[in-house]
Amino acid sequence: MENLYIEGELGNYYIPTVDFNVETGVCTISGKSYLEDTTQFYLPLLEWLDKYFIEVNKPVEFNVKLNYYNTSSSRSVLDIFDLLKLYEEKGGQVEVNWYCRDIDVEVVQEEVDDYMEESDLDINIIPFTD
Amino acid sequence: MSKLYLKKGVVLLTFIVFCLVSVNAQSNFILKGVLMLDNKLVKNATVLVSENSKFVDSTKTSITGKFNVTLKTQKEYVLIFKKKGLPVKKILISTKLDKEKSNGITTKPIIFSLNSTKITTSGQTGGYEAAFAINENGSFTKNNTNFSPAVKDAENNELKKEEEITAKKEEFKEIVEDLNPDTQAEINLIYNQALQKIDSLVLLTREESVLIINTAKLKSAEIISNAYLEIPDIVEPDESIVSSNSKDDLKKIGIKDKGFYERDDIKKYRKTITSLELNVNKSKKDSIVFLESMVMFKEEMVKSAKLQLALDKMNVRSREDSVELQHRQVMIYLVEQEIEEAKNKIAIQQMEIKNKNLMLMFSIAGLLFFVILFVVVYQNYRLKQKTNARLEAKNEEIAKKSKKIIDSITYAKTIQQAILPIKTNIDKYFESFIIFQPKDIVSGDFYWFTHFKETNTSIFAVVDCTGHGVPGAFMSMIGNRLLVEVVNERKITDPAEILEGVDQRLHVALMQDETMNNDGMDMCICKIKHQENGQSEIEFAGAKRPLFYTDNNEIGYIKGTVRGIGGRARLRKKTIKAFESHTIHLKKGENLYLTTDGFLDLQSPKRRKYGRQNFMELLNNNLGKSIDEQQSSIVNALDIHKGNELQIDDITILGVKI
Structure with a gap:
């Protein structure tokens, strides 16, 4: 199984940078997510995680560093969280971190709360100074 | 006589005129001469011919000092030699004959020596260095010359001695008359006998010495003039370099080896020379090969000639031999000059070819460059045109499609607005x-x-x-x-x-x-x-x-x-x-x-x-x-x-x- 890396891009649409690492189990999605076909983009990410859970079956550290995502992307991120929750329920070790600028914590907190409520997953907010 | 000149160490300006005369039916003949100074050929000197104070012909000496003038019989000519830096010299030529000769006249070579320091005096030679007359045999001979102070001195000495002898004779007669008759008679007898003996001896000595001197003079003159006669005629350097292809050339330069022309390398050179002779002025390349062969051939000739010269020098027995060797050396020098000249010519021609080739190469390269540049630029231009046209078409298409889509969506908006x-x-x-x-x-x-x-x-x-x-x-x-x-x-x-x-x-x-x-x-x-x-x-x-x-x-x-x-x-x-x-x-x-x-x-x-x-x-x-x-x-x-x-x-x- 190989690492998954997708270089981000800011054009007509915003493609987030994806960096999923097999060795370390650290998976990061960063940048902005606003895509033409959101489902199509996120499908390989879901498949990769699925495969990782079966083949590697090691702890996963999932980091979200998105500073913008549209309604569709939000749904796909939720799909990922649902998948992580499923892994956790099956005994997998999952850690989810949501990075945001300290000035945005208040706004992000609400969004993350919604995600936690919807996915039943623990998500740590990690503020950073821009 | 010659020895005397050399001993005195006098610098001589030597005019050597040898004449080869042929008289035609109209009594015209060509006089050929060579002009030399201090054993060096005098080239490019002006030769003027005047008859009865009127100039009738003029020419210049070649680089070997040769000149030709046309003369008529039964005339008296003055030949004047002029060259910058040299004194003007005049020679009197008499072509008067008792009887006209219809056949060709062959003359023996004549040697004429002048002291350059000698001031031309008027007199029998009338301000002329020398006078020559054609004799009954058709040959030119020195006529009434007074050409050397030594000759004059010798003649004066003889006259003085004769006077002394006459004086002594008178003195003797007076002494004898004072003696007794018996003794007188006896002494007179002895005296007369002695006198007779002396006279006969003097006569003999005089005759013999004149004969020996004349013979020697003639001999050396013949050898020297023969040698000069055989100097190859290099008229102009631009005309073909002397084609030394005949057997005579070997003799001239003193190569005695009969097998010289049989040598493989020489054969090869001569073959090349013969085959390319006609192409020399047509093709530069052939001309170079021709000249190179000529140079190599002549260098071989010079080498052999020098070797022969060195050998011959060891066997010099007479003055004639030595003179001949000197002339051979001149010949060799001349051939060497020719070689040098030919080499220069080769260098020039090679340079010309090289320059020509270089120019050609540059021209071709330049042309090629321009052709390529043109093709590239043209193709670029065509491509750009095509691309531009295609882009324009595409843009138009895109604009059309875009407009269609926008129109379509704009219309969709009205539907969305409606709901x-x-x-x-x-x-x-x-x-x-x-x-x-x-x-x-x-x-x-x-x-x-x-x-x-x-x-x-x-x-x-x-x-x-x-x-x-x-x-x-x-x-x-x-x-x-x-x-x-x-x-x-x-x-x-x-x-x-x-x-x-x-x-x-x-x-x-x-x-x-x-x-x-x-x-x-x-x-x-x-x-x-x-x-x-x-x-x-x-x-x-x-x-x-x-x-x-x-x-x-x-x-x-x-x-x-x-x-x-x-x-x-x-x-x-x-x-x-x-x-x-x-x-x-x-x-x-x-x-x-x-x-x-x-x-x-x-x-x-x-x-x-x-x-x-x-x-x-x-x-x-x-x-x-x-x-x-x-x-x-x-x-x-x-x-x-x-x-x-x-x-x-x-x-x-x-x-x-x-």
Whole structure:
């Protein structure tokens, strides 16, 4: 199984940078997510995680560093969280971190709360100074 | 005589004139001569011929000192030699004959020596260095010459001696007369006998010495003139370099080896020379090969000649031998000069060829460069033209297509506008404002309104479909249709039930149970029912969307259910969260605000979302303002927040005054 890396891009649409690492189990999605076909983009990410859970079956550290995502992307991120929750329920070790600028914590907190409520997953907010 | 000259060490200017005369029927003949100075050939000297004080001919000596003049018989000529830096010399030539000769005349070579320091005196030679006359045999001989002081001295000495002898004789007679007759007779007898003996001896000595001197003079003159006669005639350097291809050439330069021409290398050179002789002026390349062969051939000749010369020098026996060797040395020198000249010529020609080749190469390279440049530039130009044409066509096509699409979407917008509630319809029941700013032409957002007259109930909804632009617009059409189906047709008016109904129908419509489709919508929906006490009962349900409202100068906020409509999430859940309805009571004049996430998520240039808190503050600031003022205040805040940043989502805000 190989690492998954997708270089981000800011054009007509915003493609987030994806960096999923097999060795370390650290998976990061960063940048902005606003895509033409959101489902199509996120499908390989879901498949990769699925495969990782079966083949590697090691702890996963999932980091979200998105500073913008549209309604569709939000749904796909939720799909990922649902998948992580499923892994956790099956005994997998999952850690989810949501990075945001300290000035945005208040706004992000609400969004993350919604995600936690919807996915039943623990998500740590990690503020950073821009 | 010659020895005497050498001993005295006098610098001699030597004019050697040898004449080869042939007399034709008209008594004209050509006199050939060679002019030399101090054993060196005098070249380029002017030779003037005058007869009876009139110039009849003039010529110049060649580089070997040779000259030819045409003379007539029975005349007296003066030959004048002039050259810059040398004294002018005159020679008298008499061609008077007792009897005309019709046959060719062959003359013996004549040697004529002049002392350069000697001042020309008038007299028998009349200011001439020398005089020559043609004799009965047709040969030129020295005539009445007085050419050397030594000769004069010798003659004077002889006269003096004769006078002395006569004086002594008289003295002797006087002494004898004083003696007795017997003794006289005896002495006279002895004297006469002695005198006779002396006379005969003197006579003999004189005759013998004259004979020996003359013979020697003639001999040396013959040898020297023979040698000069055989100097090859190099007329002009530009004319073909002497073709030393005959057997005589070997003799001239003193090569005695008869096998010289049989040598392989020499054969090769001569073959090349013979074969290329005709092409010399036609082809530079052939000319060079010809000259190179000539040089190598002559160098071999010089080598052999020098060797022979060195050998012969060891065997010199007589003055004649030595003179001959000197002349051979001159010959060798001349050939060496020729070699040098030929080498220069080769160098020049090679340089010319090289330059020519170089020029040619440069020309070809230049031409090639220009051709290539032209081709490249032309092709580039053609390609550019083609590309430009293609691009233009493409652009035109794209513009056409783009226009078609835009036209199409713009028309779609009118359809979308048609399904949106008509503002005047809402105005019948409520004061309201609608901020509807799609990101693109058509929108993924839409708002919805319906009114039930019988129950005096109004239902407002603001919906945010997944996707923007056309896909969003399609979703909005579905959403609109489903709301009509659920609310207007099924008469379901409880907001939570409406959301459930739409969700179920959307799953069916998009076959989300069977496909990967993850589309859906977030929605906030309000049911407003006027009550008799003047208050209104507001029932609200939200699918991920909240409700903002005013209540007694405060801003209220109800968070919707954390569950979207449509999408696959529902498939994975064991338990699906039910949509919740909230009920509030508001007095007349209070406001309700339904929004999509467009404004709250709108990012400033510093990437900051507007956010719920700011929005609630904005609403707070608008408390007590008219619905129109509120609208412009919100639009203004939106514009300020957005700045130069692009709007990346649809924005919809619906404000209703109860």
